[in-house]
Amino acid sequence: MRALSVRELLQVWEQGCSQSPTNRALTLLSVACPDIAMKELAELSIGQRDARLLSLREWTFGSHLVSVVNCPSCGDRLELNFSIADICTASEIPPPSTLSLKQEGYLVRFRLPNSCDVANATTQDAVIAQQQLLERCLVEALYKAEPYSLEQLPKGILDAVVEQMALADPQADVKFALTCPACQHAWKSVFDIVSYFWDELNVWAVRLLREVHVLASVYGWHETDSCI
Ligand SMILES: [Zn+2]
Structure with a gap:
């Protein structure tokens, strides 16, 4: 993987809009990893994908991050300052392609969710989306050696599968434990590198294009003169 040039960042931004x-x-x-096929990138676990995005973000905008969240209780505004290293949990060793859970007579074999699975989750409802992800990631479920469907598995077993997924791919689930200084409310806030990086890229691209437009107006440049 390599850093992106200004031109490539603008191309990604135009495409990503x-x-x-x-x-x-x-x-x-896909632009940062030209040697890796898109299918292979899409089949990285979410944690493996996000670890790469964190590196790319560091090479693009530096290692320092600032995030603003509102307290869900009183609405007070909290500013979080942290570094890439603070939230980087991924190990160099890729997670196993298939994991298994043995509990209470059940044997469940499953894989970690990837970008294809997330893209195929067709709902905004978190519970249904999780069900759809589990459906796609379930390899095999047995109870006392008899095949079981996802719907037949007890909630406790499904919860254990989700927990094992999170443990095996910790970079996919970055959360901050926060306490509001105004009302002392404590909660966990999810950090999503995809939306964070995209928002930064969007602000950067809009500002750059505005500056280029102003300079072009002042100096009478034409579009064909651009060398970005
Ligand atoms: Zn509060």
Whole structure:
């Protein structure tokens, strides 16, 4: 993987404007990793994908991040300052392609969710989306050696599968434990590198194009003179 040039960043931004967040992530990585096929990038676990996006973000805008969140209780505004290293959890060793859970007579074999799975989740409802992800990631489920469908598995087993997925791919689930200084409310805030990086790229691209437009107006440049 390599850093992107200004021209490439603008091309990614133009392409990503009409894309879903998942496809924006893949567009960024496909330009940064020209030797890796798009299918292979799309089949990286979400944690592996996000680890690459964190590196790319560091090479593009530096290692320092600032995020603003509102307290869900009183609405107070909190500014979070942190570094890429603070939230980087991925190990160099890729997670296994198939994981298994043995519990209470059940044997469940599954894989980690990837960008294809997320892109195919067709709903904004978090519970249904999780069900759809599990459906796609389930390899095999047995109870006392008899095949079981996802719908037949008890909630406790499904919760254990989700927990094992999170443990095996921790970079996919970055959360901050926060306490509001105004009302002392404590909660966990999810950090999503895809939306964070895209928002930064969007602000950067709009500002750059505005500056180029102003300079072009002042100096009488034409579009064909551009050397970005
Ligand atoms: Zn508060």
